[in-house]
Amino acid sequence: MEDFSPYELDHARALDAxxxxxxxxxxxxxxxxxxxxxxxxxxxxxxxxxxxxxDALQTELDDWAEHGVEGHFRARNPWxxxxxxxxxxxxxxxxxKPEEVVAMNALTVNLHLLLVSFYxxxxxRTKILCEAKAFPSDQYALASQVRFxxxxxxxxxxxxxxxxxxSIIEEADIEAVLRTSGDExxxxxxxxxxYFTGQWLDMARITRAAHAAGAICGFDLAHAVGxxxxxxxxxxxxxxxxxxxxxxxxxxxxxAGAFVHRRHVQSTSFPRFEGWWGHNAExxxxxxxxxxxxGTAEAWQMSNAPVFxxxxxxxxxxxxxxxGMEALRAKSLRLTAYxxxxxxxxxxxxxxxxxxxxxxxxxxxxxxxxxxxxGFGRELxxxxxxxxVVADWREPNVIRMAPVPLYNTFEDIARFVRVLKSATENN
Ligand SMILES: *Cc1c(COP(=O)(O)O)cnc(C)c1O
Numbered sequence: 469m470e471d472f473s474p475y476e477l478d479h480a481r482a483l484d485a486x487x488x489x490x491x492x493x494x495x496x497x498x499x500x501x502x503x504x505x506x507x508x509x510x511x512x513x514x515x516x517x518x519x520x521x522x523d524a525l526q527t528e529l530d531d532w533a534e535h536g537v538e539g540h541f542r543a544r545n546p547w548x549x550x551x552x553x554x555x556x557x558x559x560x561x562x563x564x565k566p567e568e569v570v571a572m573n574a575l576t577v578n579l580h581l582l583l584v585s586f587y588x589x590x591x592x593r594t595k596i597l598c599e600a601k602a603f604p605s606d607q608y609a610l611a612s613q614v615r616f617x618x619x620x621x622x623x624x625x626x627x628x629x630x631x632x633x634x635s636i637i638e639e640a641d642i643e644a645v646l647r648t649s650g651d652e653x654x655x656x657x658x659x660x661x662x663y664f665t666g667q668w669l670d671m672a673r674i675t676r677a678a679h680a681a682g683a684i685c686g687f688d689l690a691h692a693v694g695x696x697x698x699x700x701x702x703x704x705x706x707x708x709x710x711x712x713x714x715x716x717x718x719x720x721x722x723x724a725g726a727f728v729h730r731r732h733v734q735s736t737s738f739p740r741f742e743g744w745w746g747h748n749a750e751x752x753x754x755x756x757x758x759x760x761x762x763g764t765a766e767a768w769q770m771s772n773a774p775v776f777x778x779x780x781x782x783x784x785x786x787x788x789x790x791x792g793m794e795a796l797r798a799k800s801l802r803l804t805a806y807x808x809x810x811x812x813x814x815x816x817x818x819x820x821x822x823x824x825x826x827x828x829x830x831x832x833x834x835x836x837x838x839x840x841x842x843g844f845g846r847e848l849x850x851x852x853x854x855x856x857v858v859a860d861w862r863e864p865n866v867i868r869m870a871p872v873p874l875y876n877t878f879e880d881i882a883r884f885v886r887v888l889k890s891a892t893e894n895n
Pocket of ligand 1: 574576603605606663688690691711
């Protein structure tokens, strides 16, 4: 018999009570199932609503009602400079200088805008190196950019797949391609944390290899931001973009983010799609015909701020700055290890083939575990759902679970492990 005492609810509650980072769960709305909190493991897809969101939004609605157009200057957070609220918090969160980050648009939009500047196929150097089975939107973005430049995605996109029999991408394989065909590669573009497997790539190492080959290196951080500690500036990454409705809890379709390394922000050596909110703020309202760049990542910002959705993003970022990524990551490691050990105990107890395809090394993953339950199929997922587990199912057979350190608890995980145990008995 396996020892399931660590997954007794009392034991789990004691772990929660004693943890070095007390949970912030009370600051969130947790969806209910049969009168109880769901076991919400989909913060990697849509983070929970911070209770502070409603007030933050109401503030802007009130200021609009009271001031009309004058709210641009008289609102409590003047809308004309609203986006400036984000530079410090985002910089801290992703390890950047404030002039390297900007909150704008949506993720795929930002990816395209950055590719306009940073994917410039020329001569023999036309190819993009990316991960196999990247998130579909990223695949469409890359392929359409290649076609936009007159290339052929069949030959101009090189995908790095996991090694045979594994789900893990080896950084050494990326380096090997860059060593042998580096002079054909214009851009290396990867997911920082892979959405399907939860693998966290060694971003600094990949960037070094890309630069050694003369290529630009960018990352999609949809599953990395707010999940793992990042040092985009020091890792020398050229550009990055992310969404904020996953780990950053900023609400469906919330404003996204972008990073451009300092060495590029003032450059005029590449094209960029521009608009008035990228223009020198001092002279923005002189309505001059010639674009005068902000000289920061804001130069990529085209439009004035979507205040209502940004209000929630600001409230969420405050939570992140008050807790700090370091403490969150430490707790995340504890929660995910507890979940992983629970799954393994269930597998042994029930003699079930529950395979976690996420790397076992905590340095190569964030909080998410991707589980393949061999021989179970979708019914198992349905059983979990019926028991109040909110996880997600990704074809062909993966259940993704993300215990999020801001609001998930040891108790959530213990409840899940008990549900999994009974759902996989007598298989
Ligand atoms: C979630 C996610 C997206 C979603 O793109 P949107 O433009 O926000 O709809 C794109 N790429 C990756 C890697 C993602 O994880």
